[in-house]
Amino acid sequence: MCTRDRHLYQACLILMVILAWISGCTALKKSNPILPIREYEKLIVGDLNADYVGTQNCLAACHTHDKLKLFFDASTMGAQLRKESGMPLVDCESCHGPGSLAIQGLTPEQVAENLKQGIRTTCNFKSLINLKTLPATAQSLICLKCHTANATFNLHNWNAGIHAINEISCFNCHDIHAGPDLKVTPRDTGMLCLRCHQDVQAQFSLPSHHPLKEGRVYCVDCHNPHGGFAEHSLLRDTVKETCVQCHPDKRGPFLYGHADVAENCVTCHSPHGSVNSKLLNAREPFLCLQCHGGHRLNQEDGGSITAERARALYTRCTDCHSRIHGSDVPSASGAGRFIQ
Ligand code: HEC
Ligand code: HEC
Ligand code: HEC
Ligand code: HEC
Ligand code: HEC
Ligand code: HEC
Ligand code: HEC
Ligand code: HEC
Ligand code: HEC
Structure with a gap:
């Protein structure tokens, strides 16, 4: 019916274009949903019923994180734990969220008792933020709480950068617990x-x-x-x-x-x-011949070009035009031909 008259045909065409556009949009949205920032903020608050208990309480009963803690204390971020530094404090809960529910009911005595019976106690880590499964934007937001553009100058363009847009998060490149050195060399x-x-x-x-x-x-x-x-x-x-x-x-x-x-x-x-x-993107002389016509041979040679010489002209232009990036010396004709 689209062919019946011209106006109807045009209307159909417009409708089809709009439909194609909308389906294109939904496809984009599905592969890359961008939520309002508050949605990501909600994801990194942690369990609302939990309280912050501090690193000492988190780790007092538990020795399995000793290595993590040692690394962390030795890192630049960990160094901020020292009160006298006067810098903002960074501790385990800064990233993992409030931990009171995770350690509820856990005492050093009970952990020791379990160990005697061969049972390894774990904290209730499911009550912490599940960092691994967060969307990339929320993962980065955890770091950006402190690493604002003002505090960490090289993050000025992070949000508009190609990595952020493609859902690459800080975690992809910075492994917080890999060792004491947080810097990527x-x-x-x-x-x-x-x-x-x-x-x-x-x-x-x-x-x-x-x-x-x-x-x-x-x-x-x-x-x-x-x-x-x-x-x-x-x-x-x-x-x-x-x-x-x-x-x-x-x-x-x-x-x-x-x-x-x-x-x-x-x-x-x-x-x-x-x-x-x-x-080079292309071999000589093809590189040059993309923009320059063949050499006008006989001008400066008075037409005395041998077959051998002509071949030479067409193999490596930079044998003669050796200052190809620019020169301060005029050529014989007084023009700049990058000869020397
Ligand atoms: C700057 C943010 C940050 C701080 C501070 C931090 N962590 Fe983590 N932690 C992470 C991230 C990110 C992951 C892993 C996510 C991943 O593997 O993708 C992680 C993973 C872990 C894991 C799981 C390791 C594994 O192999 O699955 C443990 C346990 C842990 N952290 C304990 C701690 C302890 C204890 C502290 C305090 C000494 C601490 N974290 C401080 C960001 C942090
Ligand atoms: C609670 C605040 C806080 C959070 C959250 C935080 N950082 Fe930091 N971070 C700091 C401070 C403070 C320093 C040390 C001062 C500095 O170098 O800016 C630091 C240092 C660093 C350094 C080392 C810089 C250097 O020069 O050695 C890296 C890398 C880093 N943070 C990455 C991250 C990543 C990745 C995350 C998220 C997983 C994160 N930080 C989350 C506060 C934080
Ligand atoms: C000597 C400088 C230099 C180094 C070193 C370099 N790049 Fe590039 N890269 C460039 C330039 C310039 C462009 C833009 C090319 C263009 O416009 O055609 C580019 C383009 C890219 C692109 C987009 C185009 C493409 O080819 O896919 C990616 C991705 C990339 N670089 C990744 C990397 C990675 C990863 C490394 C390290 C393994 C790296 N680059 C090292 C200069 C460099
Ligand atoms: C694609 C990998 C990649 C991602 C994603 C990434 N970083 Fe980095 N980051 C690096 C590299 C590489 C360096 C070292 C830069 C250098 O040597 O010039 C670095 C350096 C840093 C430093 C140290 C500053 C310095 O001058 O060395 C901080 C802090 C930092 N990144 C924080 C972050 C935070 C926060 C995020 C997420 C918002 C993030 N980075 C995302 C690769 C990444
Ligand atoms: C976890 C995967 C991942 C890591 C690690 C990673 N990138 Fe990328 N990078 C991407 C994706 C995805 C894109 C966007 C798609 C594309 O252009 O390839 C991208 C895009 C880029 C571009 C822009 C390409 C363009 O055409 O504009 C450059 C440059 C680049 N990355 C450099 C780096 C450098 C340098 C590092 C290491 C410090 C790095 N990437 C680490 C995934 C990654
Ligand atoms: C971090 C320093 C650095 C940067 C930035 C850099 N180069 Fe290089 N470049 C080198 C080094 C080192 C060599 C190897 C020189 C040698 O082997 O004598 C080299 C070699 C080259 C060569 C000669 C290769 C050969 O086979 O002899 C070219 C052409 C070149 N660079 C072009 C570029 C271009 C174009 C850019 C910008 C996209 C660039 N360079 C950026 C360090 C750099
Ligand atoms: C992307 C195009 C491009 C490529 C590739 C290129 N050139 Fe050029 N070249 C130019 C332009 C544009 C000028 C300026 C023309 C003008 O001022 O009349 C120029 C000027 C010159 C001149 C001076 C001409 C004059 O009239 O003053 C010489 C000689 C020259 N190029 C040689 C080369 C050689 C040799 C190569 C290969 C190594 C090369 N060019 C590759 C675009 C190119
Ligand atoms: C045997 C040496 C030699 C070779 C090889 C050579 N040229 Fe030349 N070229 C010259 C000389 C000499 C001039 C004139 C210089 C002057 O004006 O004083 C010249 C002039 C030019 C000019 C400016 C005059 C014009 O024709 O408009 C261009 C462009 C040029 N050459 C491009 C090339 C290209 C492209 C190649 C490779 C295909 C090449 N040349 C190979 C010696 C050479
Ligand atoms: C018009 C094409 C052209 C452009 C544009 C160009 N180059 Fe080159 N470049 C060449 C050619 C051709 C050679 C090889 C010369 C040779 O083999 O003697 C070369 C060689 C080089 C070399 C290695 C030899 C040397 O002279 O040190 C470096 C480094 C280099 N270029 C860097 C650059 C940089 C940096 C830029 C941008 C500012 C640039 N080039 C732009 C054509 C170009």
Whole structure:
């Protein structure tokens, strides 16, 4: 019936577009439900009938958490437990929620008695917040209670960052109980990041690659894992700024620059790795021929081009145009052709 007259046809079309749009939306919503922030806040309050009892009471009767406690005390967060530090106190309940119900009825005597009969006592941990099953946003909110953008400057862009949006939480990268050092060292980031970014791992295995495996470059030299203003969560505002941290000779400005092409290094280079030498996106001369017509050979040679010379012109342009990133020296014609 949609074909019967034009107006009806148009109406049908619009209806179909709207339906397609709505179904698209619901599909998005299902895979990635974003709730109002108060819903996540409710999830991290803990059991409303429980009270905060303090780390000493939590752990007095129980020795199974000794190692956790030792690690934690030795960490930066644990150091805040020292009253004289004057810093906010962080204890077990800051993250796990109020613990009175978890230890209700547990006394050191009873735990010792159980042990004599070979029974290992556990606290009623189900009354604590089940950190593992919380939605990612709620998990992060636990940390963000204290690590506000003001307190932890590099989290300024967290909420708008690609990781937060894709439901990656602080827990995915920071293992609170792995050891006394809460910091992720740059050296650790390789394995950490590649766990999820396997396509990137493949790129770093190509014949020409930044020396990540060799331990000379790290993901966090170029990316901010907490998100940033720049595209691809780059550490600096632009690709060029990111690269010239370590390649300052490419910064310029040059008297003869390669137009604004050189502003974006990834026009010619693959930052992680490439099958071509020098991380190039394409082999020479094809790289250059994407933008430049074939060389106008006979201008400066007066037409005396041998077959061999012509071939040379078409293999490695940078044999002659060696200052490809820019030069301060004019070429023979007085123009800037990156010859020297
Ligand atoms: C900064 C937040 C934070 C603090 C403070 C904290 N924890 Fe945890 N704890 C976590 C997170 C996050 C997990 C694990 C979630 C996961 O595995 O995904 C966890 C897991 C645990 C587990 C389960 C370990 C396992 O292998 O399943 C125990 C037990 C525990 N914590 C005890 C403690 C004790 C005792 C303290 C105080 C000394 C403490 N936690 C302080 C965040 C914290
Ligand atoms: C109750 C407040 C509080 C909570 C909740 C909290 N932190 Fe902390 N955290 C601190 C304080 C205070 C410090 C030490 C001062 C600092 O470095 O900012 C700290 C330090 C750290 C450090 C080490 C920084 C360094 O320079 O060594 C990391 C990493 C960290 N926290 C991660 C987390 C994660 C991940 C969570 C959530 C699981 C979390 N924190 C939850 C208060 C908190
Ligand atoms: C994708 C992995 C990843 C996620 C997710 C992540 N972090 Fe980090 N975080 C890192 C890495 C890597 C470093 C070390 C940064 C560096 O060396 O430049 C770090 C450093 C830190 C530090 C120490 C500050 C410093 O200057 O070293 C704190 C505090 C911290 N993160 C808190 C958090 C909190 C809170 C969250 C969640 C809101 C979070 N992080 C989410 C990877 C992550
Ligand atoms: C030398 C700097 C540098 C290093 C080191 C680096 N990256 Fe990148 N990365 C970039 C640049 C620049 C881009 C943007 C590329 C573009 O615009 O085409 C990018 C893009 C990405 C992207 C999105 C595009 C894609 O290829 O999927 C991901 C994901 C990524 N990097 C992850 C990582 C991880 C994980 C590591 C560490 C194992 C890492 N990067 C190390 C510079 C770097
Ligand atoms: C738990 C899994 C996980 C871990 C660990 C992880 N990422 Fe990601 N990362 C993701 C997801 C999911 C996305 C969004 C989808 C995508 O673009 O691949 C993403 C996106 C990115 C992007 C942006 C890509 C773009 O196109 O803009 C960069 C850059 C990136 N991650 C770098 C890192 C770095 C650096 C680390 C280590 C510090 C890291 N990631 C650790 C899951 C992870
Ligand atoms: C943290 C420092 C660092 C940053 C940032 C960095 N590089 Fe590098 N780059 C290196 C190191 C180290 C090498 C290896 C040099 C060597 O082996 O002599 C290298 C090598 C290269 C090479 C030559 C590869 C070869 O096969 O000889 C190119 C091209 C390159 N980088 C481009 C870039 C680009 C483009 C960016 C920005 C996306 C960038 N670099 C960012 C450290 C860095
Ligand atoms: C127009 C394409 C092009 C652009 C844009 C470009 N490069 Fe290159 N780059 C090349 C070519 C071609 C080579 C290989 C030269 C050779 O083999 O002698 C190279 C080589 C390199 C090298 C290794 C050799 C050396 O000179 O140190 C580094 C490092 C490098 N580029 C960094 C950068 C950085 C950083 C940027 C961005 C500011 C950038 N490149 C932008 C084409 C480009
Ligand atoms: C993404 C496009 C692009 C690529 C790739 C590229 N160039 Fe260029 N190149 C330009 C632009 C744009 C100019 C400025 C043209 C102008 O001012 O007339 C330029 C200028 C030049 C000039 C100076 C020309 C003149 O008239 O002053 C030379 C020489 C040159 N490029 C050589 C190369 C070589 C060699 C390569 C390969 C290594 C290369 N270019 C790769 C876009 C590119
Ligand atoms: C044998 C050395 C040599 C090789 C190889 C070479 N060039 Fe040139 N090129 C020159 C010289 C010399 C000039 C003129 C310089 C002057 O103006 O003084 C020039 C000029 C240019 C110009 C500006 C003049 C014009 O034609 O508009 C461009 C663009 C250029 N070359 C691109 C390329 C490209 C792309 C390649 C590789 C396909 C290449 N060149 C290979 C020597 C070479």
